[in-house]
Amino acid sequence: MNKSLILWFRIAVFNLMLVAFIGVMLRYKIAYALPFVHQKHLLHAHSHFAFTGWVTQILMVLLVSRLYDEQQNAFKKYAPLLYGNLIAAYGMLFTFPFQGYGLYSISFSTLSIFTAYAFAVMYWRNMNRARQKSPGDPWFKAALFFNVISSAGAFALAIMMATKTAHPDRYLASSYYFLHFQYNGWFFFACMGLLAHKLYTWGIRLNNHKTIFWLFTLACIPAYFLSALWLPIPLWAYILVIVAVCFQLAGFALLFGAVRERFGQLRQLISPLGKWLLGLSAVALMIKLLLQSGSTIPALSKLAFGFRSIVIGYLHLILLGVITLFILGYIAINQYMRMNKTAVTGIVVFIIGIFLNELILLVQGAGAISYISMPYTNEMLLGAAVLLFAGLLILNISQRKSSSEV
Template sequence: MSFLSQWIKISLLNLFLVSFLGFVLRYKIVFALPFVDQRNLLHSHSHFAFVGWISQTLMILLIYYLSARLGERIFTRYRFILYANLISAYGMLVSFILQGYAFYSICFSTLSVVAFCVFGVYFWKDLNRISEKTVSRLWFRWSLIFGVISNLGPFALAYMMYIKMVDQNWHLTSEYFFLHFQYNGWFLFAGLGLLMDLLTTRDIPSKRLYYAFYLFCAACIPAYFLSILWLPFVGSIYFLLCAAVVAQLAGWFFIMESIFKNREILSRQFSRFAKVLFMLSGIAFTIKLLLQTGSIHPQLSQLSYGFRPIIIGYLHLVLLGVTSIFIIGYIVSLKMITVSRSVVTGISIFVAGVIINELLLMIQGVAAMAYRVVPHIQIMLFGAAVILMIGLGTLFIGSLKSKQAPI
C-alpha cells in the first residue's frame, strides 16, 4: 500500500502543476507575460493534464485493482511503465512550453503512446489471470481499446502537418477524434469500471450494470459524430446519432437505478465526504449527458461549437467536474492517502473552484452567443484559477502529512 500511496502523491503533485499552468494561462490573459507563448503553454497544459494526471492516475488505480486480486507484487511489473509515462508527461510539460509542436515534444508524445500501449498489453494479460468474471472487466478492456483508438487522432494531425495540409475541417475532426475517445472512451470506461467494481464487490446485483455497459459501448463510436455535426455526410447517419444519445441516457439510468435501490448498503460503506464527491461527479456527468443530448440539434451544435468559452467550459466540465472529482473521491473512499483535515480542506476548496469556474464559463459562453461582453469576466476567471490552485496545493501538502489523524 505504501507503493500505491507514493504514486498517488505524485499524481496529486501533477494535478497541482496542471492547475498552476492554468493559473499562468489566465494570468497571461489578464496581465502582461510577453516571454511566454500562449499557444505553447496551452499545449503543455492540456497534454500534461491528460498524460500526467488523468492517464497516470487511472493506470495506478487499475494496477491497484489487479493487486487486490493477484497480490501487491504486481506493482513491480508495472513500475517501468509508470516511470516511462511520467517521463513523457514531464517531457511534454517542458518541451511544449519551450518549442510547441516540434521534435522533442513529438518524441515525448510518442513515448506516452508507447507507454500506454505497453500498459494495455500487460493489463489485458493480467486481467485474464483473474478467475472472477465481473462487469468491471468489460469496462476495463474497452477503456484500453478506446484509448488506443484515440491515438489515431494525433497521428493523423502529425501526418497532416508533415504534408502541410491546411484543411481546417480535417484538423478539427482529428482533434475531436482524440478528445472524444479519451474523454468518452479511455477516461469514462476506466472510471465506470472502477465504479462497477465498487458496486459489485458490495453485493449489488449486476444484471442492469451489464445492460449499462452494452449501451455505453454501442454508443461510443457513433457518439463521436456529435462533435462534427457540421460535416455534410453526418446528416445521413443522424438517426444513428440519436440512438447513441438515447443509449447513453438509458445506460446512465440503469447505473443510477442500481445505486438508488442499494443506497442503504452503499451508505454504510463510504464516508460522508466520499459520498459527496461521488454525488458531485455524478451530477456533473448528468449535466454532460444533457448537454450532449442538446447538441443533437445541428443548429444548436454549430452555434455552441462556434464559441470558445462553451467548448472550454464543456471540456473542463468533463475533465474536472466528472473525471477529476471522481478520481479524488475514489482515492478518498479507499483511503489511499490519509484523509486529514488539510486534505479535506484542499479538496473542498478545489471543488468550490470547479463550480465557480464552470459557472463563469457558462455565463461567458451564453453572453458570447448573444454577442455581449461580461465586464471583468477574465479577472473573475483568473480568480477561479487561483482558487483551484490553492485548493490543489493544500490537497497535495496535506497528502504528504501522513501522520495526521484521519477524519
C-alpha cells in the same frame, strides 16, 4: 496499505497541481500579460500533461491496484510502464511550451502512445489470466480499446502540425476524435470499471449491469459525430448520433435506478466526503449527457462550437467535474490518501474553483451568443484558476503533514 500505491497517488496528485498552476499562467496571460509565454504552446503543454500526467497516470495506477489482491508484485511488474508514462508526461510538459509541435514534443507524445499500447496489451493479458473475474473487467477492456484507437487522432494532429499542412476542418476533426475517445472512452470506461469492481468487492451487483455496459459501449463510437455536427455529415451518421444519445441516456437512467435501489447499503459503506465527491461527479455526468442531447440540434451544435468559452467549459466539465471528482471520490472511499482536515479543506476549495470556473464560462458564453461583452470575466476566470490551484496545493500539503483525522 501498499506503499507503491501511495507513492504513485502522491505523484499523480502533484501532477494535477502542476496542471492547475499552468492553468493560472494561461489565465493570467489572457487577463494581463506574460510576454515571455507563448499561449498556444503552453496550452498544448497544459492539455497533454493533464491527460498523460494526471488522468492516464492515476488510472493506470488504479487499474493495477485492481490486480493487487491476486498479484503481490503487480506494481513492480508495471513499474517500467508507469515510469515510461511519467517520463513522457514531463517530457511534453517541458518541450511543448518552447517549441509547440516539434521534434522533441512529438517524440515524447509518441512515447506516451506506445506506453499506452504496451499497458493495454499487458493489462488485458493479466485480466484474462486472473483467477477471480470482476464485473469491472469488461469496462476496463473497453477503456483500453478506446485509449488505443484515440491515438489515431493524436498521430493525425502531430503529422499535420509537423508538416504544416493543418486544414481547419481536419485539425478540429482530429482534435475532437482524440478528445472524444479519451474523455468518453478511456477515462469514462475506466472509471465505470473501478466503480463496478468496488461494488463487487462490497458484495453489491447492480441490476441491469450488462445492459448498462452495452448501452454505453455501443454508443461510444457513433457518439464521436456529436463533435462533428458542424461538418456536412451524411444522414446515416446523424441518425447514428441520435441513437447513440438515446443509448447513453438510457444507460444513465438504468445506472441511476440501480444505484438508488442499493443506496441504503452504499450509504453505510461510503464516507461522507466520498458521497459528496461521487454525487457531484454524477451530477456533472448528468449535465454533460443533457448538453450532448441538446447538441444533436444542428443549429445549437454550430452555435456552441462557434464560441470558445462554451467548448472550454464543456471540456472542463468532463475532465474536472466528471472524471477528476470521481477519481478523488474513489481514492477517498478506498482511503488511498490521508483524510484529515487539511485534505478536506483543499478538496472543498478545489470544488468551489470548479463551480466558479464553469459558472463564469457559462455566463461568458451566454454573453458571447447574445453579443454582449461581460466585464471582468477574464479576471474572474483567473480567480477561479487560482482557487483550483490553491485547493490542490492544500491537498498536496495535507499528504505530507500530520493533521487530526476527520
